[in-house]
Amino acid sequence: MRMSLQITLTAAAALSLAACGTTGPAANKLLTLDGNPPLVIAHRGASGYLPEQTLESYARAIELGADVIEMDLVSTKDGVLIARHDPNLGISTDVAKHPRFASRKKTIQVDGETQTGWFSNDFTLAEIKTLGGISTDPERPQEFNGKFKVVTFQEIIDFAKAKSKETGRTIAIYPETKNPTYFRDLGMPMEDKVIAAINAAGWNSKTAPIYVQSFEPGSLKYMKSKGLNTRLIQLIDGDGIDMKTGAMTYAVPVDRPYEWTKAGDKRNFDVMVTPAGLAEIKTYADGIGPWKRYIVSVKGTVGADGKVVDVNKDGKINDADATSTAPTTLIADAHKAGLFVHPFTFRNESRRLASDYNKDGKNEYAVYYKLGVDGVFTDFTDTALAARAEYLKSIGR
Numbered sequence: 001m002r003m004s005l006q007i008t009l010t011a012a013a014a015l016s017l018a019a020c021g022t023t024g025p026a027a028n029k030l031l032t033l034d035g036n037p038p039l040v041i042a043h044r045g046a047s048g049y050l051p052e053q054t055l056e057s058y059a060r061a062i063e064l065g066a067d068v069i070e071m072d073l074v075s076t077k078d079g080v081l082i083a084r085h086d087p088n089l090g091i092s093t094d095v096a097k098h099p100r101f102a103s104r105k106k107t108i109q110v111d112g113e114t115q116t117g118w119f120s121n122d123f124t125l126a127e128i129k130t131l132g133g134i135s136t137d138p139e140r141p142q143e144f145n146g147k148f149k150v151v152t153f154q155e156i157i158d159f160a161k162a163k164s165k166e167t168g169r170t171i172a173i174y175p176e177t178k179n180p181t182y183f184r185d186l187g188m189p190m191e192d193k194v195i196a197a198i199n200a201a202g203w204n205s206k207t208a209p210i211y212v213q214s215f216e217p218g219s220l221k222y223m224k225s226k227g228l229n230t231r232l233i234q235l236i237d238g239d240g241i242d243m244k245t246g247a248m249t250y251a252v253p254v255d256r257p258y259e260w261t262k263a264g265d266k267r268n269f270d271v272m273v274t275p276a277g278l279a280e281i282k283t284y285a286d287g288i289g290p291w292k293r294y295i296v297s298v299k300g301t302v303g304a305d306g307k308v309v310d311v312n313k314d315g316k317i318n319d320a321d322a323t324s325t326a327p328t329t330l331i332a333d334a335h336k337a338g339l340f341v342h343p344f345t346f347r348n349e350s351r352r353l354a355s356d357y358n359k360d361g362k363n364e365y366a367v368y369y370k371l372g373v374d375g376v377f378t379d380f381t382d383t384a385l386a387a388r389a390e391y392l393k394s395i396g397r
């Protein structure tokens with residue numbers, strides 16, 4: 001293949017060159033902001049294996065050894081915070097199979113995107129408790145679909161505390177206010193309820209086992225102004241990668257925080273990763289949760305016809321046809337600003353791994369761990385932990 005002729009410095013190559021330098025860090029020194037090993041954050045639980053954001057998914061993640069369990073919060077009609085990635089219940093539950101809810105199907109705008117489905121704000125908690133979670137990825141196990149219930153934020157807090165006691169480990173939680181402007185516009189803002197639940201849990205401090213995240217700065221700033229003292233994380237999204245250049249692309253609804261769109265602010269998320277953007281984030285947050293492509297991107301090979309080459313000849317163009325590009329300075333820049341860095345989302349599927357990782361997700365984590373990330377959001381806790389163990393061993397820790 002032409003790959004050997006490519007002169008693009010891959011992330012792995014750049015690191016090994018850096019390691020040869022005489023001015024490099026001490027061999028066993030971690031480059032994380034606090035000098036501790038990076039956190040393994042179970043994104044939506046063990047979502048690579050079980051229907052996401054169910055107690056069963058969180059239990060599996062904890063069993064696999066996760067440091068932190070992650071959840072998205074949306075509101076029910078009766079104002080209860082539940083763990084779902086989207087207000088649209090059609091995406092992650094079996095609501096479509098419940099004839100009694102058929103009439104609630106509708107088409108609406110969510111953050112500027114037209115969606116058809118069943119929306120959490122039209123259902124009471126009691127109704128939602130009759131639904132079952134389903135896998136959101138057709139390539140992942142489907143045999144558990146409909147078997148596990150949707151859980152509330154409070155049930156997750158109680159579960160994390162019980163599991164911490166049972167295992168003797170501290171299981172932290174990582175809730176996200178999801179579509180906060182959407183819910184505020186419906187007259188059901190969620191922030192005060194998040195704060196109340198955290199206060200009731202006795203977790204309203206920087207050292208408590210909790211991290212609160214959002215893509216919308218306004219949501220974080222509001223909670224901070226109302227006395228939320230936990231660690232706060234500004235999430236930074238992007239839509240995709242232009243495989244010809246490795247540049248990030250932006251499209252609705254992940255081009256910018258929706259509150260910006262609503263206010264006519266045309267900037268994209270990328271302004272947040274500049275030194276000025278990071279300094280602004282530091283005024284209200286403790287860390288950033290960027291899409292991992294802000295740290296290491298991918299790039300395809302352009303053929304003589306001007307198109308991206310289907311390198312593995314499977315008829316699809318995806319990350320498996322790409323190679324990693326040289327890392328950006330985002331981690332160092334964020335650390336300099338005093339912000340920790342938790343990139344998302346790490347996954348095992350080979351179509352989601354650049355070709356230089358040789359179909360082994362561990363190789364991708366290794367690159368980010370060596371660069372000094374403070375944590376990783378992963379759908380596969382076990383792979384992230386195996387890679388972390390190998391990394392720590394390799395630096396003599």
Ligand SMILES: [Ca+2]
Pocket residue numbers: 070071072176
């Ligand atoms: Ca999330």
Ligand SMILES: [Ca+2]
Pocket residue numbers: 310311312313314315316317318320321
């Ligand atoms: Ca391909």
